[in-house]
Amino acid sequence: MAENEALLQCRVCGCLSHAPTQLKRFEVMHCPRCGARLKLAQQSTSVEETWALLIAAAILYIPANFLPIMSVYMLGAGQPDTIITGVYHLLEAGQWPLALIVFVASIVVPLLKLFTLSFLLISIQRRSRWRQHDRMRLYRITEYVGRWSMVDVFVIAILTGLVQFGNLARVDANLGSLSFAAVVVLTMFAARTLDEHLIWDVAQQEEELT
Amino acid sequence: MQTILYADLIASFMSVSAEPIACQECGQLHRYSPLALGKTANCRRCGALLYRNRPDMLDSVLALTLAGLTLFVLTNVFPLLGLRAQGAEQELHLLGASLAFWDQGYPLLAGLIILNIIIFPLFELLTLLVVVLTIRYHWRSSTAIFLFRWMREFKPWGMLEVFMLGVLVAVVKLGDLATLIVGAAFWSFAGLVLTMAAATTLLDPFSVWRALGKNNG
Numbered sequence A: 001m002a003e004n005e006a007l008l009q010c011r012v013c014g015c016l017s018h019a020p021t022q023l024k025r026f027e028v029m030h031c032p033r034c035g036a037r038l039k040l041a042q043q044s045t046s047v048e049e050t051w052a053l054l055i056a057a058a059i060l061y062i063p064a065n066f067l068p069i070m071s072v073y074m075l076g077a078g079q080p081d082t083i084i085t086g087v088y089h090l091l092e093a094g095q096w097p098l099a100l101i102v103f104v105a106s107i108v109v110p111l112l113k114l115f116t117l118s119f120l121l122i123s124i125q126r127r128s129r130w131r132q133h134d135r136m137r138l139y140r141i142t143e144y145v146g147r148w149s150m151v152d153v154f155v156i157a158i159l160t161g162l163v164q165f166g167n168l169a170r171v172d173a174n175l176g177s178l179s180f181a182a183v184v185v186l187t188m189f190a191a192r193t194l195d196e197h198l199i200w201d202v203a204q205q206e207e208e209l210t
Numbered sequence B: 001m002q003t004i005l006y007a008d009l010i011a012s013f014m015s016v017s018a019e020p021i022a023c024q025e026c027g028q029l030h031r032y033s034p035l036a037l038g039k040t041a042n043c044r045r046c047g048a049l050l051y052r053n054r055p056d057m058l059d060s061v062l063a064l065t066l067a068g069l070t071l072f073v074l075t076n077v078f079p080l081l082g083l084r085a086q087g088a089e090q091e092l093h094l095l096g097a098s099l100a101f102w103d104q105g106y107p108l109l110a111g112l113i114i115l116n117i118i119i120f121p122l123f124e125l126l127t128l129l130v131v132v133l134t135i136r137y138h139w140r141s142s143t144a145i146f147l148f149r150w151m152r153e154f155k156p157w158g159m160l161e162v163f164m165l166g167v168l169v170a171v172v173k174l175g176d177l178a179t180l181i182v183g184a185a186f187w188s189f190a191g192l193v194l195t196m197a198a199a200t201t202l203l204d205p206f207s208v209w210r211a212l213g214k215n216n217g
């Protein structure tokens, strides 16, 4: 096996297969082991797709934070809360560990994800070789941490499912929770579409193509 | 026993020593060579784990999967949390928590949560069962390959441990407001989260893919 032979790696199962020297238009390759779709480097639309998902997530981030996500009514009184007022109420009640969890999961993590993925995309587009190790680690952390943002959506689900005592006490879900969940889902998709191998081989691929 | 194992290792070494493999993290090429029991191989460029040779991996994963399926059933049958306020009582099951958004007029969210905490975790458990049995009994592996592939793709969308954190947050939040009853499913749910985390840690995807690839066709 020659090191520089054109080998394609399946992203799902890791299986290596020989890249065809020429590919017909619209011809699709599949992994010989697991059947997942294989793409040549020049067929990759990873960067464009990730940008599209990120921009959509960034737009939805605004209503997610300004629309109320949940309303708590006690004895008929109460008002809708946004993510931030919810954190504020928790702080007021002295439940600062909860306030911290919600603040980190619902505000810091989505924002951080939007920024780190944009940063990684820009560095890939500029074909940067700068600190590839650290950028890879940054990607892994971003990919891992993203799903924990769903915690707020789950809390709303549990509270609305449990606290339904009519006029005595009631918790309702509001539109903000939908756009917030959409932000989480879109950024998770964005992290998945971003082909992290591009961090390593952008420069290498250029050499191979010429 | 020891000698047989050793001969086995040498045999597999002779036949596949030149097999090229690539790091899943960074794409760096390596040559596969079998490992001694309990050892791991790492990528020389990025340090990521390439593959491991765990003793009794299949048996441990099988045991954990069966335990997980039992806990999954218990978790879905019994109530997770209960709330008592002025004589009235509310109970919440796992499915009820998923459907809460449905009642509120957000079917999309309800669908997402059902996938996150019921469908994908169940799919993962059943896939593990099929995969382990396929490798153990040398069945034809096309079904197992199909299932394992999709399980790996869906993996981040199964969110039992995130939901567990959500339950804890909700418990603390409601703690001062009303009488909270922790249901039986709460404990089986905690067990389920631990079991599935253990199965994920024990399972070496590389070894599974290699074994499934051999039985294929």
Ligand SMILES: [Zn+2]
Pocket (backbone or CB within 6 Å): A010, A011, A012, A013, A014, A015, A031, A032, A033, A034, A035, A036
């Ligand atoms: Zn594959």
Ligand SMILES: [Zn+2]
Pocket (backbone or CB within 6 Å): B023, B024, B025, B026, B027, B028, B043, B044, B045, B046, B047, B048
């Ligand atoms: Zn590597």
